[in-house]
Amino acid sequence: MTTQQQKLPPVDPMDLAGIDDLLTDDEKAVRASVRQLCDKLVDPYVADWFERGEIDDIRGLAREFGSLGLLGMHLEGYGCAGMSATEYGLACLELEASDSGVRSLVSVQGSLAMYAIWRWGSEEQKQQWLPRMATGEAIGCFGLTEPDHGSDPGSMRTRARRDGDDWVLDGRKMWITNGSIADVAVVWANAGEEHGGIRGFVVPTDTPGFSAPLIKHKLSLRASVTSELVLDGVRLPADAVLPEVRGLKGPLSCLNEARFGIVWGALGAARSSLDAARRYAMEREQFGRPIAGFQLTQQKLADMALEYTKGLLLALHLGRRKDAGTLRPEQVSLGKLNNIREALEICRTARTILGANGISLEYPVIRHMNNLESVLTYEGTVEMHTLVVGQALTGVSAFR
Missing domain, CATH: 1.20.140.10 (Butyryl-CoA Dehydrogenase, subunit A, domain 3)
Known part of the structure; x- marks a missing residue:
């Protein structure tokens, strides 16, 4: 046995291949911070949340995640942490080690609702929503899936029509994480070929005609808010549309x-x-x-x-x-x-x-x-x- 072999530390049973050696110190620090937060705020309670089908003070939990920089953590500017994709991935791993529903809260907030506004929104939309979403003061949801159209979003029935300078949205979305607690919904609707086909809209959830009934009786993701989005004549100003993208892209x-x-x-x-x-x-x-x-x-x-x-x-x-x-x-x-x-x-x-x-x-x-x-x-x-x-x-x- 060589001297080098004699100095090897004991094998880590949860890292047999030594993958930790491939991570940077910053990546390990992010992972440790998320694990510490989950150990304190999630793990002692999550089995009870799952059994009851609700998270106690979910907004408070979102603010705690925001204070650590987890919400939109891989985005730049607007109060976002600007961390790497790998650091974001490690954070997701630790969050889901506690519970998939908790990771979904963070994922939908940052990678769906915030990302849509960050990537395709106007500067006004970004300034209005992203800083508050990054801190967890505002919660977002992402309305794409419909009751009859899951894997085929191009066939969606939710419609957006022009009425003067306004947009009017009508339709239904299904299985929407964060829907019932959201302050803002990014909703995708078919605006017709003359207006670019599939378009995204930034919808404040207090807009008349918008509602988000809670979906109950789930046996999965019970520590997560899942909702239907109902849009009945939701009237929005012209600048509610995401200006930088058209179509399913x-x-x-x-x-x-x-x-x-x-x-x-x-x-x-x-x-x-x-x-x-x-x-x-x-x-x-x-x-x-x-x-x-x-x-x-x-x-x-x-x-x-x-x-x-x-x-x-x-x-x-x-x-x-x-x-x-x-x-x-x-x-x-x-x-x-x-x-x-x-x-x-x-x-x-x-x-x-x-x-x-x-x-x-x-x-x-x-x-x-x-x-x-x-x-x-x-x-x-x-x-x-x-x-x-x-x-x-x-x-x-x-x-x-």
Whole structure:
């Protein structure tokens, strides 16, 4: 054995590949800060929030996230932190290690609502909303999905029509995170070919004709506000439209931002479940010894650790590409397709190690597993991302 080998530190069971060595000190500091905040403000309460289907003082939690710079953290200016994509990804991982619903609050605020205004809005819209959204004083939501049009947003039925100098919006949006607590909604509507097709609108939620009924009876993302948006003759001034984009490019660019965070976030749920299963296996005794000592349990743990490690390496690679300005949408689809699928399988396998205890909220596993069933579908289903990757491989579109 060489001198160098003798000096190696003990292996970290949650970082077998030593991926931490690839992170900068700043990236580790961001991760540690988010973990500290979640340890204090989320983890002691989140099982109760999930069981009751509501978060206590969600606005206060948003302000706490804002005070740490988490809201719109990868955007520049307007009170945003201007951090790197990789730092944002690490923050998403830590947030979702606590709960997918909590990460969704931050993701929808920053990568959907704030990003839409930051990327496609007027200077007046940016000045009006972004500084308050960055602090958590104002909450945003993103209205794209409709009851009859999820994966095919180009067929949306929500309409925007001109009436003099005003715009008037009519339609419905469904499964909208933050909708019932939002101060502002970015709503996408079909304005007709003469006005540029699909257009985005910045809608203050106190505008007459706008309502956001809460969606109840969920068995997933219960520690999250999910709503329907109802727009009945919502009259807006001419400057409510996002001026810098027309067509599906607008909403799809925002979705790509959110998907990047999900690539990282799902790994948080996976890590939490893997660690819970590992610790449980070392404490739970059957047939006179810890179940960690049985070959089948070790195989499960090894397979989970392997998939988690591969997913983290992929996320980090995509983060480096995003920071370098070379990340392609197809690569984000590759990351979401793999990491959500494998994270869900990790949670399901972890549940088997915990046995009957795996369905109890005393442990995080069933909560993460249920949450990931939603994450698997939103921001693009497995089928849609599969076809994106398939088209990149073959050059042939199979969407229609």
